Amino acid sequence: MAATATGPAPGPDRARAATRSPARRPPSRRGPRHGLTSEQVVAAAIGIADADRDxxxxxxxxxAESLDVGTMSLYTYVASRAELVEAMLDSxxxxxxxxxxxxxxDGWQEGLRRVAAGNWHLYLRHPWLLQVxxxxxxxxxxxxxxxxxxxRVVDGIGxxxxEMDAAITLVHTHVEGVARRKIEAERVVRRTGMxxxxxxxxxxxxxAKVFDAARFPVAARVGQAAGxxxxxxxxxxxxxxFGVERLIEGIAALVRR
Known part of the structure; x- marks a missing residue:
């Protein structure tokens, strides 16, 4: 299964429990509320993480400071930072x-391109997801x-x-890996100023002192062309x-077999 789930499908009790958003759970501690909602708390946290890109x-x-309330008051909405992050992910x-x-x-191939693009842009908007x-x-x-x-994009194609679960996981893994490289590269630029x-x-x-093109001719040729x-x-x-298209071609070959 993709990063969203692992193992066998949940039973009825677990499925019902899973459909309750962490942001809507009953307060874990008693205390006065401050005119906020759980959604506002989660939105504030997302705003901070987006701004930090971390x-x-x-x-x-x-x-709490961004909402102008006391820190302890947040625990009437979420039980912990971990629960807050889980609610941010769901949001x-x-x-x-x-x-x-x-x-x-438009066909499952175009559907998979849309799945990949949706995940790609989600990571770029919220790079902290890579840490979740x-x-x-x-x-x-x-x-x-x-x-x-x-x-549903790959349901009924053979x-x-x-294999359906593996196909979606494969797309997720590729997109996550490339997004991580892109975001880490951007962080290096910000950190070094170069x-x-x-x-x-x-x-x-x-x-030039350590690289011998005559000794490594393929690396020299390919590296120059790519650069x-x-x-x-x-x-x-x-x-x-490039990776998305190769994944689609591979899945198409599997379907034909």
């Missing part, structure tokens, strides 16, 4: 659900709806249920699009 600095204190998954619901009847997917599935209603809609072009210009003299094409060591947008 989940690590997010804290209950920062969320932004609603964006993916809205896009998936627009997928028409750590192997444990989210179980909010929007996360589950997203997974269901993605599976894959088994296990663009890729500036870095290459600075390191070129040192590289001239992308004007960089790599271009995530090209890697993303």
């Amino acid at each position: 989940l690590t600095p997010l804290s209950m204190r920062r969320v 932004v998954s609603r964006e993916a659900v809205a896009e998936l619901e627009k997928i028409g009847t 997917f750590t192997g444990r599935p989210g179980l909010g209603p929007n996360v589950i709806a997203r997974y269901d809609l993605e599976l 894959l088994t249920d296990v 663009t890729d072009a500036q870095w290459w210009e600075k390191t070129a003299p040192a590289l 001239e094409e992308h004007q960089a060591a790599h271009r995530p947008e090209h890697e993303y699009a």
Whole structure:
């Protein structure tokens, strides 16, 4: 299954529990409310994480300060930072659900392109999502709806249920990997204050001393061609699009067999 779920399908009791959004759970602690809603708390947290482009600095204190309330008052809406992050994941998954619901009847190949694009743009809007997917599935209603809609794209094309799950997981894994490379590269630029072009210009003299084109002719030829094409060591947008098309071709070959 994709990052949204693992293992066998939940039974009725677990399924009912999974459809309760973390943002709508009953208060875990008693205390006065401050005219807020759980949705406002989650939205504030998302705003902070989006601005930072990083989940690590997010804290209950920062969320409380942004809402002009005491930190302890937030615990009447969410039980912990972990529960808050889970609710954030489910909230932004609603964006993916809205896009998936627009997928028409243009064929499963175009549908998979839309699935990939939806995940790609979700990561770029909310790069902190890359720090959420750590192997444990989210179980909010929007996360589950997203997974269901993605599976429908490849339902009935000739894959088994296990192959359907694997196909969607494959798309997720590719998009996540390339998005991570892109976002990490952007962080390096911000941290160093140096663009890729500036870095290459600075390191070129040192590289010329250690790189022997005669000894590594294939690396020299291919590296030069790719560098001239992308004007960089790599271009995530090209890697993303190239990979998606190869995945679709591979799945099509499996369907034909």
